[in-house]
Amino acid sequence: MQPYPAQLNKTIGADDMKTPEVARAARELSAFGHRLWFRGIPFAVNGVLKRRWRIRWNKLWEYSRGLAYGNFQNGQRVLDFGGGATIPIFYLAQIGCDVLSLDIDERLANHTNAVAKKTGWKLAGSTFDLTQAPPLDSWQPFDRVISFCVIEHLPRETQILALRRLALLLKPGGVFELTFDYGVAAPVPDAPRDPARVEEFSAATGLKLLGDGAFHDSGDRFALDRKYPTNRFSFGSLFLTKS
DSSP states (O other): OOOOOOOOOOBOOOGGSSHHHHHHHHHHHHHHHHHHHTTTOOOOTEEEEEEOOOOOOHHHHHHHHHHHHHHOOTTTEEEEEEETTHHHHHHHHHHHEEEEOSSHHHEEEEHHHHHHHOOOOSSEEOOOOOSOOOOTTTOOOEEEEEEOOGGGOOHHHHHHHHHHHHHHEEEEEEEEEEEEETTTTOSTTTTSSHHHHHHHHHHHTTTTTTTSOOBBOOOOOBOOOOOTOOOOBBBEEEEEOOO
């Protein structure tokens, strides 16, 4: 298993991509993206579905750190919240994980299922809305739960509910990976803007933070969203486990 760095839970930093385990995951994911390109398989970023050759550095940061520290293995059951048709769920399915992706965007869920049919991967897309209904009784606990830059798009009063329900779906010893827009200039209205809100996220799950158990904000801010070129903000990341 990949050892966790002390400052595992942190905001985005370009230097993170230089660590060997993250750099290796980034290379693998980029190469996989090229294979999707040649196969004519689009994947979504921020809800936009198209064929892509390149993954922007900020998305590559959250995806490759997730892969580097998630210890994903063939046969694991993975629940994705809000990442329909994105490259991480395709990558995890192609290494042998059994992936269920929940996304209320019917077009993305349908594309996820079309890719599963084309490739034979254990991958399913569903429009089940976990914010409106509790998990189905037929769902078994998952080895991993992932949600990349989705939680901030929910209304503030709904975010805690979603986090609680996702955490309940994690097996003991499993890992929950969460990323989000972060900072006072984050363009999404209900994005977390300070460490106190991040602590609320962590507390809502009832899970234990990995690494040194703290959230580290480097203070660096970037223009991460082309729709909002004047907004300088960050991405945050949390890695949690169930005892």
